[in-house]
């Protein structure tokens with residue numbers, strides 16, 4: 001299904017004038033945003049700026065009151081439900097990792113590779129050599145080869161996050177939305193996560209919501225700053241950090 005996304009103009013995701021209200025409060029307010037094919041974009045903004053609502057709109061969890069949301073040139077995401085949007089090639093990773101704790105790392109990835117099999121089909125499923133190769137390749141991508149035999153429940157917090165990223169990659173998304181990937185990680189885990197996310201582009205596009213500015217600096221070429229439901233500014237992390245409006249918005253927060 002993902003092959004049919006038309007990215008000839010270099011854009012994988014396009015939102016225009018999107019507004020979402022909750023009981024009259026505008027969580028998104030005429031927000032427009034374009035993500036290029038193959039880019040790694042960071043979304044920052046103070047609490048309540050609308051970052052989660054934006055992710056919810058892209059993935060079909062929340063319907064906007066107005067505006068348009070396109071995947072590539074011509075797939076109108078507002079016409080699709082969450083499951084279809086996932087199948088179209090948008091993967092989302094929430095902050096809290098959700099892996100199958102009583103399965104090994106390898107089996108978690110194998111289950112993800114099996115994808116949309118029904119429980120009945122999964123029961124009779126035996127991995128093909130292609131699937132086995134894909135699991136091996138995913139283990140390598142997320143650098144969990146050495147713990148492939150371990151139960152996922154026994155992994156460190158960072159390893160669980162990487163495993164879940166691997167499980168998302170099994171679905172072969174073209175666009176990944178990742179919410180606060182380094183929250184709660186050690187310094188070393190944070191550095192490995194930066195390497196992992198950078199390795200995902202340009203074959204895929206990645207949007208990372210993150211509060212940790214040191215981490216953002218280490219991965220982002222372009223940063224979008226959200227404030228009061230709209231994009232306040234976009235630029236390099238240096239441009240963003242030296243912008244007086246952005247500083248004002250973050251007054252009292254680490255920037």
Ligand SMILES: Nc1ncnc2c1ncn2[C@@H]1O[C@H](COP(=O)(O)OP(=O)(O)OP(=O)(O)O)[C@@H](O)[C@H]1O
Pocket residue numbers: 022023026027045046047048049050051052053054
């Ligand atoms: N379901 C909802 N009902 C009512 N208000 C909501 C709902 N979801 C979000 N909001 C409000 O919309 C605004 C934007 O929230 P959102 O969670 O998108 O911000 P955020 O940038 O993700 O914040 P944070 O960094 O704290 O996660 C907030 O004021 C929030 O209280």
